[in-house]
Amino acid sequence: MNEFLDWFVRTLASAYVVYTLVGVGNAIIERSGVLNLGIDGLFMLSASLAYTYAIQMSSLIQTGFLAVGISLLLTAATTALLYSLFMVLNTVLPISQGAIGLSFMFVGYGLAAIVGNIGRLIFSLQRVRIEYISITHVSAVFIYLTTILAVLLAYLLLYKYKLGVLIRAVGEDPRLVSQIGVNVTYVRLLSGLLGGAFIGLGGALFTLWRVGGWSQGQGLNHGWLAYAVSIAGWRFPPLVALVSIFFSAAYVLLPHLQSLGMPIEVSTAAPYITSIVLMVVVSTLHRKSRLLADPKSLGRSFYREEQV
Amino acid sequence: MGSLLTGLVMSYLIIWATVGLDPLSFFTTFYQTLVSYTGLLESLLFLTILGTAISIAFYGSYWNVGAEGQYVLGMLGAIYVVMFSPLSGFLSGNDLVSAAVLKLAAILLGGALGALWSLIPGLIKVFTKISEIPIMLLMNYIAYSLSDYLTAGPWKGRYTYGYIRTDMISESARLTVIPGLETLRYEVVIAAIVVLVSIYLILDHTLLGLKFKFLGTNPTALKSSGFDERKVTVSVATISGFIAGLAGAMRLLGYDYRLPYNIGDGKTGFYGYTAILVAWLSFRDIRFIVPSAIIVSALSSFGYRIQMSLKGLLPPGISAYAFSQIFIGTTLIVYTLTRITKEFSVKLVIRR
């Protein structure tokens, strides 16, 4: 039993951390009114970036720990920048956010493959020790704590500081907010930086902690799973963290039902089915609370036209 | 067109920046692709059918990114009818008519399953307002798993020489090869034409098509005029899924003849995703679907050839998959940007 718990906690941590961070990042972004449909592509890209950064770092920095740490930060920063571009495009171009999101998704997929392969190439050319590409020297507790702190940070920023007020206001009624004199594009850019950093960190931890390596197609669909968690948590960071626990537990345990006789294909599909069911069930519950409701202008294009 | 060229150039730049492929072989390969058109025709037909399916969904604001899953379900439906259903007995004799009827039934069932697969996210959207995009993408993977489950389980073949897959369907169930153009099948050509014509008729000459157009541009106007937008959404989802399912069914009956294992590993050719690009490039105009499909199939095939030529250069190599993904993405962005500046230049002027 102890062994099981030990294994469970460790494995759960890796899934939990990723889904929570990415889910919270998505919450920040969508709270500002932009549909984050590029999430899967950008997640895959950040997973690949982390790997390649780590490989690069290994030749520059001697300490494994430091190298990995820097890779995490670099990935978070890169994803943050990419997302800020995404947000600006979505706000400035009066076209469907779905279109822009899908474009980013595809580009993300493609770039992820290229970036990852570059990393692999370098890997094969130089001998890179394992400690540069995976976080083996830090206990799970530390990572858990960091995640919880990150969630707390997100909550505080969104609900206790003006930054969050701006982000949420823009998600509710961007036209009104711009009439008050606030630069909507700037606010969306900030939320992209912040949310993107979270997502990038989640992707980086996916590669460096959970997998400890890279292979083609790494991370595919995990972006969508995190998206489902984000929706199920009503885009409210503390709730996202809570939902993530249950979801991650299910995700980790379900494949092992195979030993109880469930065919492997079903357990592969299980997380996807669970995600869908989760999203549907959650949405049927009433959401009158002002903190939990959908941002009123989510997905709507922003026109700064004069109205008669 | 300009955006395509720009997309092409941009993709090249990305590839060049990351790998360093010289321009000469890049463009030579491109030329070679265009010249060998028989292979192109095959993918052209499928991309046309799938592109139409997705295009009509776009009209109704329904982002059918689940065409891939609907395509797979189509395959499942087809192989079920001709191999595992009670009706498969009709194939044993030399009766051409019943074989034809059976094939038709298989194709239709494939369409129906595709419609079902599209209906589920459609209903979810209607009842819970959750975007269909993540649901359809997740369901694509569920479709792959479903196919694998059946292939490894109840539908496992007997004559498989150690591979996990189904048996091949019998000769009489297969679609008819066109002599002279061995990559084509009569039925597929007919289907492509029928689909294109029907969709055109529906969109421009029926009330349903008008409803689709309003659903995609101003659903409130639709509602205030006495129509139920939920019903229209469901119709769009169903029709779109049906056509995608048809494509899958015909793929199985005409080309694959069996279901493989790990079908999600590229064995579907990812037509469902590439078709999204086709639909997009067609500028929301049915008349441009075929030209758009031509271009896209040329480019996909091009992608594969690039991979071949690159194989000598890098160990793992950049897969055609990566290339086509980037290409899709950059083209979409460039295209979207050019559409914006064209349509909205007037509005941009007003803003200042």
Place this chain on the structure above:
Amino acid sequence: MVFSSTQPALRVTGVTKRFPGVLALDRVSLDLYSGEIHSLLGENGSGKSTLAKVIAGIYVPDEGSIEVLGKSLKPVSPADAINHGIFYLPQSPNLIDKLTVTENVLLTLRSYGVMSKVKEVKGLVIREAQNIGSPIDPEAEVGKLSYTQKQVVELLKASLLGTRILLVDEVTTYLPRSVREKFYEYLNRLKSEGKAVLLITHKIPEAIEVADRITVMRSGKVVKTLERKEFDIGLIRKLMFENNGLSAYTAEGLSVEHITKDEKAVIRLEDVWATDESGNYALRGVRISVRPREILGIVGISGSGQRELSEVLIGLRSVERGRYYLDGVDVTNKGSKVVRAAGVGFVSEVPLYYSLSGDLSLTENMALVIRDGGLFLSLKSLSAKTREIMEKYGIVAASPKTQAKVLSGGNVMRFVIARELEFARKALIALNPTRSLDERSVLSFISTLKKRVRIDGLSVVYISESLDEVLQVSDVIAVINNGKIMGVYDRRTVEREVLEKLMVM
């Protein structure tokens, strides 16, 4: 009149503003001094609101200049205006419903950076609210506040921003009497502090009561500016309505004979309760009935529930309580299909939102409502029909194939009016239908409407915010206030003041 300085706090010179199809402001000039309450008086469409929005930076003038304390300024954005001490207090508060009072205030305070804590502002809010004399809960969700409280929040914003020039746009018209008194006191306090107030209104008694000077506007031009000693109701009324504008609307009088009293009501709402998007009740126990050949005018101040009422009548909004009968048939919550099938037309105030798709052609937009039965559409005959209808109503456009959004605002409105008048067999629901129309189109619309009513027996529910328009058009008038019907009157016998009082209570 003595003002605190000889240099005007605000000087507007030669401002011109054009919108598609209409000249809203025609070389308008105005001076506003510190320590003055200056009233801008005019009827709907006179341009007074437009001028205020130009000063506030919401609209950019085509010509002309604006100076604040001698410094030339052309506010190209609301932020510019706020930076110069100008605050625009609109009729419908610029507040985000889902945020708290404190959060809304924090949004406007530019001195607080992105990383400032919401808590920091809470104390400010409490103190300033007491200062104004209207304590408010800083943690309250704005969406749940009453109209008066929302305006208090706006005033909080104004004073915390250090506003020197306050533009009050038709706010007082919609406050209860007791609150209005307090508001006037507040304005006078601002005046004694040396601030300047531009009070925009169309109510002459109010202007006379509060203002130091009155500027009358009409049709986008400044007619005259009067000093306090020159105030006279008769004079002002004459200045506001050149040919006593009321008569311009009386195209044809409506004789009573064809309203048969004992015919059953065509449209009937019984005790209807409906909520708006925020979950608050927009309609509280609404009861109306309209007979054939009758025009029921429903008037109320903006935000009294008119939009929701029109949506209920066309079947776009469901009711939580109550019944809706069309020709005696219960159509409650059955949706727009049933309502449309009964032959009810709908002319809305925002045609590109409610009735048309801008991206589609005129033919397609027409076909949405007017077509022969059946699943198949013949483009040729629909095109011809569209052309026919457009000619009949005098709508100018290149061809029925043009996209709807290309049409000017006025033409779009006329297109919708054409379509709906052609379609309506039994009844027509109109919500602020003349908003973007010029005078001639308004006259033609009203006369066509009355013809349809008299000759074809159409019933009309005419919902408007303009009391004058309702008085011209209706046979029966009802006042809606805060979701309730306050009273129903015969147009021939009712007094204007009675209606105004009910609108504002």
